[in-house]
Amino acid sequence: MRTDTGQAFRLEDYRQSDYLIPELEMIFRLDPEKTLVTTKLLIERRDGVAADVPLVLDGDGLKLEKLLIDGGAVEHNDHEATADSLTITRLPRQSRFEVTIVTRLAPAQNKALMGLYVSNGVYCTQCEAEGFRRISYFLDRPDVLSTYRVRIEAREKEAPLLLSNGNPAESGALEDGWHYAVWHDPFPKPSYLFALVAGDLSAVRDRFVTMSGRGVDLAIYVEHGKEARAAYAMDALKRSMRWDEERFGREYDLDVFNIVAVSDFNMGAMENKGLNVFNDKYVLADPETATDADFANIEAIIAHEYFHNWTGNRITCRDWFQLCLKEGLTVYRDHEFSADQRSRAVKRISEVRTLRAHQFPEDQGPLAHPVRPRRYREINNFYTATVYEKGSEVVRMIRTILGADTFRAGMDLYFERHDGQAVTIEDFVACFEKASGKDLTQFALWYHQAGTPNVTVATSYDARAREYTLEVEQSVPPTPSEARKRLMHIPLAFGLVGPDGQDMAYDGVEGAEVEDGVIHLRKRRHIVRFKGVQARPVASLNRGFSAPITLSLVMRQKDRLFLACHDNDLFSRWEALNTLFTEALIDASTRVRGGKSADFDTTLLGYPAEIAADEGLEAAYRALALTLPAEADIAREIGSNIDPDAIGRAREALRKAIAREAQETFARVYRDLGDDGPFSPDAKSAGRRALRNVLLEYMAAGSGDPASAVRQFETASSMADRAAALSVLAHQFPGGDAARAALAAFEERYRDNPLVLDKWFIVQATTPGGKTVDLVRELMEHPAFSLTNPNRVRSLIGTFASSNQTGFHRSDGEGYRFLADAVLAVEKHNPQVAARLAVAFRSWRSLEKGRQEEARKALARIAGEKELSRDLRDIVERTLA
Template sequence: MRTDTGQVFRLEDYRPSDYLIPETKLTFRLSPDQTVVIAELTIERRAGVDRGAALVLDGDGLMLRGIAIDGRQLAASDYGATPDRLIISNPPSEPRFKLTLETEIAPSKNQALMGLYRSNRVYCTQCEAEGFRRITYFLDRPDILSVYTVRIEADREEAPLLLSNGNLAESGDLGDGRHYAIWHDPFPKPSYLFALVAGNLGVIRDSFVTASGRDVELGIYVEHGKERLAAYAMDALKRSMRWDEEVFGLEYDLDVFNIVAVSDFNMGAMENKGLNVFNDKYVLADEETATDADFANIEAIIAHEYFHNWTGNRITCRDWFQLCLKEGLTVYRDHEFSADQRSRAVKRISEVRTLRAHQFPEDQGPLAHPVRPRRYREINNFYTATVYEKGSEVVRMIRTILGPKLFRKGMDLYFERHDGEAATIEDFLKVFEDVSDRDLSQFALWYHQAGTPNLTVTTSHNPATAEFTLEIEQSVPPTPSESRKRLMHIPLAFGLVGPDGKDLAYGGAEGASVENGVIHIRKRRHVVRFSGVSERPAVSLNRGFSAPITLSVEQRPEDQFFLARHDSDAFSRWQAFNTLLSEALIAAFRNKLGGKEPEFSEGLAELAGTIAGDEALEHAFRALALTLPGEADIAREISANIDPDAVFAGREALTATIAKANRDQFSALYRQLDGKGPFSPDAASAGRRALRNVLLDYLSALDGSAALAAAHFTGATNMTDRAAALTALAHRHPGSAEAREALAAFERKYRADPLVMDKWFQIQAATPGHGTVDAVRALMKHPGFSMTNPNRVRSLVGTFVSANQTGFHRPDGAGYQLFVETVLAVEKRNPQVAARLATALRSWRSLEPGRQAKAREALLSISSTPNLSADLRDIVERTLA
């Protein structure tokens, strides 16, 4: 584990390396404690570089056993080697030479899960972002593209399966119980995409015929006995491959495509060329062990990693500052895939909820950074919602601005122009400028500037002149290191909704560029006048969430109610109701602080009943609409002097108000949705379950409702319903006999399945109340919990610190103390996981003064710990700054 060196990397300091490595040959002689790696590197001096330029290779904790150039062993005076760097001060004067390195590593001792590690008797690699340097000395940077040939040797009994990138070229027996396999990947790739997996795993196989008629062998490797749980992942893979051909014209390029599911993994998955490695959480599923959300995640993440084959692998990023070029673009592509597979409206609402829950707080806090950062100290800390989710939104805005035809033309040109290259954001934007003849320089600020823009909007209508006017003012709040902001190009989709619920036609628009239902905001202030509008409309803004912004709209309350009932844009209809709920919850919070009981309008509860019973709406849409904004969402809107207990109390009061007002209707609909028959993970079936379980949550807030939730739990025939009932019991009736019995029954049934037990941990960690911190401490001693497994840590402690506002922010600071202890304990083994946990206090300054002081004390306690890793110190110091 590397400790903090204090080095800061800056975008403006980028320069090409003096040397290239066009070909890499690797031999692995696998052993748990003494794996030998022989790297034969073809080194090529870049044109124009001085012959005397030193060759400097990256390492991380390496033991060098041998070094040779063109077959000649080097003397100790010919090079300088430390565990973290290899320097050859006087390399050969020839433009190309062969460098052979022999290193020794211990995979079984690698608890950071970066580089080559061994867990559960399986050898596995994770090389993104800078893990390859833990395997051998290398130019470990994304712009060094190399053709890899990999030979793996291992004990046949220990590792009958030997996998790497590309196509299998050769395999055979070595005698003495050992065997080998040689894999060749003909496509040049950066070292972060290298992969190796070896062990004893089960497999399901299938095949796919590409659009041009090529046969591709497909394999998904899992622990023995779990093969049937990979069937849905295989189906999702084949659908992803066909979709990418049909929508983007992109065909798979190797003879095989393999996925391996492992239980110890820092990330969700990794797109290594032809050999994707997955956290098994995102591969294994059936109705007994996985929820509908799990099925949707598996579908999306399988697609995401497959789509990286072109947006990330065939075209990679020049440097890590361009990370959004592969991640944001590929998130956009997987969002579009899921929208086509399921419900576009429901998917869009889910995406925006995620963005607001994770990226908006990032933009508003000390960890704010542009979609393309300009500097970093530890690149692992920039795998963030800003890079991924906001990066996706930026791509979506390009499509909105150009339209679908020009967007597809630009994507086609991008693949044609940059295939096989390490590209930049400038390269990406240039193809769209070229196909559209538009200047996107102002729009490019979305990549270069941090912060969430806000639009303040006022409206007026003049019936005498039939004019409707929008006055729009743009502002971008300051963020750390950026106090002065430039004005953005914001594509604002809109509609003018008439009294009959239909969009009004208008004669013309003056004051801003208006194209195809989109107002293009480029200046600080726009006054847009629509002519030919005889009746005052309700204005529907940012339809489809056309831009990742906040809106402050001067609007009559009845307009919001009207739009929530009638807006033709499904997202905006959801948004109108969600805004009404948020405003009610903020008012309830302020009442609680003032010593008053919350009060809610009868119309709000009535509207909830109307939406619940509207058969014209999808079940999944109704479920999302009825789901109240979370406590963290309300805290973000309040932004200062937050008392989480008051936020929670207001939310509980609104839940009870809606439930009481609609008791009979909700009960009848709940019974009506009691679907029988075989389970299906399709969108329509999942939507029915989602709506029924939201209704269960409301009904569980009523007096005497524990029996209903207990019956739901007992009668559940799938994990979606079982987990929903257990949540209702644990959260609505904590400590009750019904809750205790259900928790015990769940544990008895699933104690041998770690992924299902993660749900058991999560539900208890998210139980509201000050007593949960003690419950979490007790659960950390449970035999099913492990501090060395990232999934276990995330399920229990990660859920507690990120999803339990009242428990984590307990006034006496007990939650923060648990946070400190866990972060420091995890950091000793796995700095990446510890750093991600540490982001839970990114919004500490928004708390009320008492909690704020204790949160700061917790962060200072971590900061003062000696020898912190670069990952953790970077997060803590930025959070405190």
């Protein structure tokens, strides 16, 4: 484990390496306690670099066993080897030479799960971002691209399967029951994309024929007995490969594509060239064990990692500051894939909900940073919602500004220009400038400037002049290290909705560039006048969430309700209703906090019944429309002096009020949706289940009777329905006989399935109320819980801290003290996971003063520990700053 060195890395300090490593050969002699790694590096001195410039290679906790140059031993005085670096001071005069390094590893002892480790008897690697240096000394940076030839040797009985990047080259038997396999990757790649897997696994195989007619052998490797649960992942992979050919013209380039599912993994998945390694929760699924959300996540993440083959692997990052160049771009690509596979409107709403839940708080708190950071101490802490989700939104805005055809031309140019290179954001943007002829300098501020812009709009209509006016002003709030902000280029998609519910025409516009239904905001203030508007319209703004902004628009309730009923942009229709719910909940929480009752407008209470019964809307859309804003969403909108208990009580009051108002309609629609036939994971079937399960929540809340949830739990034919019923029982009737019986039955049924048992932990960790922290402590003693398994930690501790507002934010601070204890316990063996748990403290300053002080003390206790990892200290100190 690396402790904090205090070193900060800055974008402006980037310089290319003095040496390159165009080729390397590796030999792994695998053993759980004493693996030997022999690495032969072909070193190439850059032009202009003097022969006396030392070669400095990165390491992390390594012990050098042997060092050779061109086959000869290196004298002790000519090199210095520490755990974290290898410096060779005397080098050959010629520009190319070979360095051989031998290191010894103990993968079974590697609980940080970075570098080479063992998971359930399977050897596995994780090298992103800086894990390769835990295997061998190397120039472990993204702009050093090398071709790899890897020989793996292992006891055949222990590891009959030997995998690495690229194509298989040869294999055979060795003495004493050992065997070997050689893999060659012909495409130069950075070290973070190296992968090795060895163990006893079963394969699900298929074949894909590319658009040029080449055959590719596909395999997904899972634990024995789980092969059937990988079928959906294989189907998603083949659909991803075809979609990338059709949508972006990208063809797969190797003879094989392998995926391996492991149970101990810090991330969701990793896109290593030709050998993707996945957390098994994003591979394994069947109706009995996986919810519809699981199927959708598998589809999206399989696609995401496959799409990295071009956006991340073939074209990679010059340095880690450019991380969004692969992640944000690839998230955009997987979002588009999912939208095409399922429902574009439903997918867009889900994306925006995720962005607001995770990225907006990041932008508004102490951990704010630009999509391309300028400074970091630990790069693992910048795998954030800003890099991923906001990075995706920036790519989406480029498409909105340029149009679909020009965007595709820019992407084609990017692939043509930069294949095989390590590049920057400037290289990416330049391709779109070239393809479009537009200057995107101001737009590029989205990459360089932190914070969520706010757009304030006032509207007026002059009936005599038939002129509709928007007064628009943009601002970006200050963020850490950025007090002054520059004006952004914001593409604001819009419509003027007339009395008949259709978009109204206009004769002309003044005050801003308006093109293809988009207002381009470039100045601080615009007065936009639409001429020839025949009647007063209702403005539908930021349609499709065309820009990741907050929109301040004073609008009458009846106008918002009109948009919720009639807007032909389905995202904006949902947004109007969600805003009405949000405003009602903010007002109700204020009254509840003041000791008053939470009363709601009867017009608003009546609309959910209309939504539930509207068969002109797809079921998945209705489910989202009926889902109330989360407690964290309400807290974010309030912004300061937050009382989570008041918000929780207000939200529950609104849910019950809607349920009582719409009880007959909800019950009828619930019954009508009941006969869905055999299970299918397709979007339509999943949408029907989603709507039915949202209605179940309302029905239980309105009646106060667990009977309907008990009935669904006992008769459910899929995990989607069973888990939903369990959640209703545990959350709405905690401690009751029905909840206890259901939890016990669920545990008994799935005690031998770790992924499903994670759902059991999650349901209990998200039970509202102050008693849940005691329950979580108790569950940490459960035989299935382990502090060394990231999935278990995230399902129980991470879910409690990030998703249980009333439990984690208990007024006496017990939730904060619990999380501090847990973070310090996890940090002892896995600093990455500990740092991500600590992110739950990020919004502590927005709480009311009593909770603020309790959270501050918990953070200060973590910061006061003497030997913290760089990962954790970075998060805690930035959160406290």
